[in-house]
Amino acid sequence: MTIRHHLSDDLLVSYAAGSLAEGWSLAVATHLALCPACRQRLAFAEGIGGELLESSDAAAPGTDASWEAVRRRIAKSSPTPPSAAPAAPAARRAGGLPEPLRSYLGRDVETLRWRSLGRGASQIRIPTADNETQVRLLRIPAGKPVPEHGHGGRELTLVLSGSFADGNDLFARGDIEDADASLTHQPVATPGEDCICLAVTDAPLRFRSWILRAIQPLLGI
Amino acid sequence: MRRTTENEAKPDLAALLVAVGERRDLEAFEVLFRYFAPRVRAFMARQAGDSHSAEELMQETMIAVWNKADRFDPAKGAASTWIFTIARNLRIDAFRRDKRPEFDPNDPAFVPDDVAPADEMFEAQEVSVQLHQAMATLPEEQVALLRLAFFEDNSHSAIAARLNMPLGTVKSRLRLAFSKLRAALDRKGETS
Numbered sequence: 001m002t003i004r005h006h007l008s009d010d011l012l013v014s015y016a017a018g019s020l021a022e023g024w025s026l027a028v029a030t031h032l033a034l035c036p037a038c039r040q041r042l043a044f045a046e047g048i049g050g051e052l053l054e055s056s057d058a059a060a061p062g063t064d065a066s067w068e069a070v071r072r073r074i075a076k077s078s079p080t081p082p083s084a085a086p087a088a089p090a091a092r093r094a095g096g097l098p099e100p101l102r103s104y105l106g107r108d109v110e111t112l113r114w115r116s117l118g119r120g121a122s123q124i125r126i127p128t129a130d131n132e133t134q135v136r137l138l139r140i141p142a143g144k145p146v147p148e149h150g151h152g153g154r155e156l157t158l159v160l161s162g163s164f165a166d167g168n169d170l171f172a173r174g175d176i177e178d179a180d181a182s183l184t185h186q187p188v189a190t191p192g193e194d195c196i197c198l199a200v201t202d203a204p205l206r207f208r209s210w211i212l213r214a215i216q217p218l219l220g221i
Numbered sequence: 222m223r224r225t226t227e228n229e230a231k232p233d234l235a236a237l238l239v240a241v242g243e244r245r246d247l248e249a250f251e252v253l254f255r256y257f258a259p260r261v262r263a264f265m266a267r268q269a270g271d272s273h274s275a276e277e278l279m280q281e282t283m284i285a286v287w288n289k290a291d292r293f294d295p296a297k298g299a300a301s302t303w304i305f306t307i308a309r310n311l312r313i314d315a316f317r318r319d320k321r322p323e324f325d326p327n328d329p330a331f332v333p334d335d336v337a338p339a340d341e342m343f344e345a346q347e348v349s350v351q352l353h354q355a356m357a358t359l360p361e362e363q364v365a366l367l368r369l370a371f372f373e374d375n376s377h378s379a380i381a382a383r384l385n386m387p388l389g390t391v392k393s394r395l396r397l398a399f400s401k402l403r404a405a406l407d408r409k410g411e412t413s
């Protein structure tokens with residue numbers, strides 16, 4: 001499995017800086033779990049953060065007093081036990097929902113409680129504490145075509161199983177599509193297997209997602 | 222922007238942090254503290270409304286550095302990068318109500334790196350030195366933009382509003398700065 005569609009630099013930089021809202025961050029972190037190449041880019045972006053920290057203004061008074069305070073605080077605290085050796089990684093399991101997504105759902109892919117959207121499509125809403133995104137897990141029936149359309153905002157779609165094609169691009173497990181308002185696309189779930197993906201969109205959203213908009217007419221909303 | 226005076230000899234931060242992790246070396250920690258405390262306080266002050274909470278968050282960061290130093294791995298990156306991530310996470314806990322989800326390397330579905338650890342060790346050392354040099358060659362305007370992105374906890378659209386610039390321009394300039402830095406490193410990687 002080779003991931004072909006990666007995180008954009010602006011997402012990586014905001015995630016590294018810690019300024020990316022929770023919903024977008026969930027898609028970013030889940031892609032990172034599946035993509036060693038982007039983890040390397042993340043380490044690089046965090047390195048920029050470290051460099052900026054080092055090059056920031058160091059001429060501030062009061063360090064003696066701060067040091068005395070911290071020295072007392074660490075002397076008072078009981079010696080911390082050495083950090084636990086990392087648990088031996090559990091047997092690798094390809095194909096399951098990776099962390100952090102799995103914890104947000106509370107279960108793995110086999111036992112998810114889908115809510116039907118009709119015609120075989122279904123969704124699970126994933127609550128987050130930010131107020132700028134809307135996050136859902138979506139299951140699109142195999143082979144289902146989606147009419148061409150544009151967007152009202154940004155949308156990240158991370159494939160977790162199955163795949164979809166958008167023009168000449170194929171998106172499979174780990175691939176992330178980063179679509180903005182200007183993009184018109186025509187995604188089609190690949191025949192043979194339902195496509196499960198994480199979709200993060202700008203909120204407030206009223207069925208703005210391409211997938212949900214495709215389903216919307218079927219629901220008569 | 223780079224105000225560290227050049228005659229102020231820079232301590233070997235990674236070695237000091239390893240000494241704290243391995244031996245609870247208080248002298249090494251004091252050197253680290255005196256180096257990082259003003260910088261971390263400045264980082265926190267961009268968000269904290271008052272100097273008291275910036276000071277408190279700086280102290281919490283440095284105490285976390287003391288407590289977790291045995292988890293620092295010089296093969297994975299620079300000491301300043303590791304301390305930056307601790308400060309960043311504490312700042313998110315203090316000032317944001319939403320979370321910053323992270324991947325878990327021990328998760329069975331996690332796809333591990335395919336590089337040998339030996340190469341990684343060499344690379345991490347090289348990268349931090351080269352990144353330092355590459356940052357110095359970046360135009361001031363791009364460093365300032367990166368500083369806004371990393372220090373202000375601003376979304377890119379908030380930065381765009383502040384600079385009175387279209388969002389697309391902010392993104393493309395950040396992308397330019399990021400790719401310039403990466404290109405500088407890649408070029409050096411090829412010649413070594």
Ligand SMILES: [Zn+2]
Nearest residue numbers: 006007035038
């Ligand atoms: Zn990637």
